[in-house]
Amino acid sequence: MKRKSLLVIGLVVVLLLSTAAFSNSLNLATNALKGKNIGFVQLTLGTTYHAAMSDRFDELAKEYGANFTQVVSSNRSAAEQLALAEDLIAKGVDILILNPVGDEIVPSVADLCAQKNVPLFCVDNTSPGQGYVYVGIDNFAIARAIGRFVADFMGGEAKMVYVRSTATDTGCPALRFGGIMGGISDQGEIKGYDIIDERYAVVDVGESEGMLQMEELLAANPEIDVVIAHHDAQALGALTAIRNSGRTDVKLIVGFDGELRMLEEIKAAENGKNGPALATGLNSPTMIAEICMQQINETLQGIAVRDCYYIPVVGISYDNVDEYMSYGF
Template identity: 30%
Template sequence: MRKLTIVLALSLILLVGLSAGAAAQDIKIGLAVSTLNNPFFVDLKDGAESMAEEMGVEILTVDAQNDAAAQLSSVEDLLIKQIDVLIVNPVDGNAVVSAITAANDAGVPVITVDRAAEGGDVVSHIASDNVEGGKMAGEFIAKQLNKEGNVVELQGIPGTSAARDRGKGFNIVMDKYPNLKVIARQPAGFDRAEGMTVMENILQGNPDIDAVFAHNDNMALGAMEAISAAGRSDEIMIVGFDAIDDAVEAVKEGKMAATVAQRPTLMGEMAVETAVKVANGNEVKEYIPVPLELITD
């Protein structure tokens, strides 16, 4: 009787193990990325896909190429393919609500990563504290300029939580110091070429600039090119955000003063880990923070 009990127990354990393995294999995750023209989001995608492979789950990735309408269409395609969980990195926090609502209506849980949504039912948001990151950049600039000087802010895509929150944190610091003046604030779409063009125009109208804070490294690198072409590299410090490889290299070479590191690969990994938990019916935190670091050398 004892042997029979042991055999039955072992059989049950094996059956549960096989069922759990089968459940993992059956999980299908949809990943909707804002754009893969940005190295930051390529790293996020790579982290997500690597973790999906490690955990033995399927992941389907779509690229909206910074087009909110395209993101809605691609999410609808993912839903037709019967994904179990949707991870979305919004092009626009307001526009993405339609896509999230579509997932909600289909009974598919939604996780947002890096950028938040302005509505819909989201089970978890995974991101760095962008307000805190903006403050880190602002305090660094204030310290380097001895709390006095003229500063330019290159803003990201209007409507994204990243642009709003990084700008908020930065300007909280700027407002603390009366002798630090933000003499220009202009959006440059988180884009390198646009960052260069916008910075060229700002340079023409402002002969006295001490620092530039860009809401991401692509814009910072574009600004760096414009400043270099104008022969003003020795006058103007540049601080970016994201710590992409080109920016980290520029910091090491002394062409940029600093960048705020977000660790996008880790974001992608954490998003997939969270998605698997959700698919298995486990509770997850509404907000999961990703650590920040200021890179200055």
């Protein structure tokens, strides 16, 4: 197997300053956040990723004197998220932040915000569009970097299983899967890479769910080379299931997000010397919150902002994991 590092494939930086993406300070010349009411419709708090994002929004709101109100989806439905958004707007928020259950809910919330003249910021689980500012990642580009690593590592063929998000998640899963397969094809023929099985998450996309998904996949498939997981949390759950099973056929597990525990496991695995190798892509929830709050501050001053702000496109494997340990969450 060819084993190459997963490199930074480009900085897709649509920021005021390139260094702002890796800053943990807003560096506000003028604080327009003080006394403002900011509402956040969060997708879930059931993963480390989403909890870290919520915590960072809350910290920044407190630091700069804003009133921050968060509501969380309980059943991952578009109807519920729309109702939560309506309630926050009725309570008089100046800004609404939405982490949508999927792309289908965004136009309805955008229309609602336009009617009430409330600026809308969408984060994470959607893509750039009309009527809102998107702050997040280029899911396809980051997944493509991961796919290139899969192809380099495996060297031409692999039996792959897919630990998926929930069936109701219509936001980024298609972009991530498409990016991974595109990255594999970048490195040569894709015909040797077969998705032999998959499992949807039933409840949420956390570690325990990933473990259950992987247990089913292991029971159903006597030979697996590569595990593709929608989130690092699910990848970590899959790793636990593999270890518990005693199976040694799995050569590589790839996740998505850059959780600290995932980075630690990437380093400990030493590119496959100690169990399956691991890789992931940087999707920093704290960075997204910081960029979002900075652009909210600009908006509150009447300063025009862009429609889209991406964090840098970074893939992480054993060869470069030390560079990104400080961004783990």
